[in-house]
Amino acid sequence: MTERIPHDINVDLHMHSSASDGELAPCALVKRAAANGVQMMALTDHDTIAGQKEARREAREHGIDYVCGVEISVTWGGQTLHVVGLNIDPDHDGLNQGLREIQIGREMRAQKIAQSLIDEGLPDLLGPAKSYARNPDLIGRTHFARAMVEAGICPDVNEVFQRYLVPGKPGYVAHQWATLTQAASWIQNSGGVAVLAHPARYRLNAMTQWALFEEFKALGGSAIEVVTGSHTEQEARRYQRVALEHGFSASRGSDFHGPDESRFDVGCVPPLPDATRPVWHDWLR
Ligand code: AMP
Ligand code: MN
Ligand code: MN
Ligand code: MN
Numbered sequence: 601m602t603e604r605i606p607h608d609i610n611v612d613l614h615m616h617s618s619a620s621d622g623e624l625a626p627c628a629l630v631k632r633a634a635a636n637g638v639q640m641m642a643l644t645d646h647d648t649i650a651g652q653k654e655a656r657r658e659a660r661e662h663g664i665d666y667v668c669g670v671e672i673s674v675t676w677g678g679q680t681l682h683v684v685g686l687n688i689d690p691d692h693d694g695l696n697q698g699l700r701e702i703q704i705g706r707e708m709r710a711q712k713i714a715q716s717l718i719d720e721g722l723p724d725l726l727g728p729a730k731s732y733a734r735n736p737d738l739i740g741r742t743h744f745a746r747a748m749v750e751a752g753i754c755p756d757v758n759e760v761f762q763r764y765l766v767p768g769k770p771g772y773v774a775h776q777w778a779t780l781t782q783a784a785s786w787i788q789n790s791g792g793v794a795v796l797a798h799p800a801r802y803r804l805n806a807m808t809q810w811a812l813f814e815e816f817k818a819l820g821g822s823a824i825e826v827v828t829g830s831h832t833e834q835e836a837r838r839y840q841r842v843a844l845e846h847g848f849s850a851s852r853g854s855d856f857h858g859p860d861e862s863r864f865d866v867g868c869v870p871p872l873p874d875a876t877r878p879v880w881h882d883w884l885r
Pocket of ligand 4: 614616671855
């Protein structure tokens with residue numbers, strides 16, 4: 601048998617199911633990944649591991665190498681960052697307790713979001729948003745966005761975000777997520793590796809970004825996403841250089857949320873540039 605070259609296999613290490621704010625159940629998501637030729641995958645729902653076992657079971661059925669994952673919401677320097685944990689142990693107590701705290705914070709934030717929309721003259725959308733949250737432990741802005749589209753407030757989810765749910769808009773509620781230190785330690789204590797998600801999405805000047813990468817590295821962070829559905833090709837090239845500069849491995853993921861809402865399908869983002877070390881290098885069978 602010829603050896604598989606790490607860059608050439610179809611790896612997707614960032615996607616969402618209905619256990620968080622994705623549209624498809626874990627099982628249906630894995631079926632879609634299989635149909636798209638994905639050979640290794642991680643389901644990385646926001647702040648929950650509820651979908652892991654179903655995804656792992658289904659991936660085995662399709663002969664896909666499965667990596668347990670999560671995308672943890674973090675507040676750093678007053679901004680929200682996302683840290684993906686890969687190869688985590690979904691049964692680890694510390695990780696589960698940490699995620700539980702974030703989930704409780706999400707519930708409290710949801711109540712405040714609903715109130716801020718009421719203050720804007722909109723109806724109470726907490727119930728409708730919850731009906732879109734198929735995992736009752738995990739409510740997010742996307743569930744509000746879908747409920748607001750259904751209520752006819754905006755034609756699509758993107759417009760809801762632009763008009764209501766982002767900083768500076770009336771339905772936005774500032775929130776304190778986990779610290780970077782907590783996220784990195786929960787992930788690493790459960791045996792996983794910490795990956796900084798979609799770095800181009802954060803509004804950081806060059807110096808602050810440097811500080812973030814160095815702090816992340818000092819906390820044990822091992823990789824950054826280079827190719828993601830959130831990066832342009834130019835951004836992927838830039839973060840390839842950043843990965844090399846700071847000594848990070850590189851990850852690749854679609855950040856797929858659903859057929860109606862995502863630009864890139866599962867397994868369909870460009871390949872990782874050659875020069876970087878893939879984060880999945882050690883996980884090939
Ligand atoms: P939350 O973690 O609940 O604050 O929600 C963040 C999620 O909202 C992201 O993971 C995306 O799925 C979604 N989101 C954020 N900004 C936008 C946007 N401009 N358009 C569509 N979805 C967005
Ligand atoms: Mn999301
Ligand atoms: Mn994210
Ligand atoms: Mn994501």
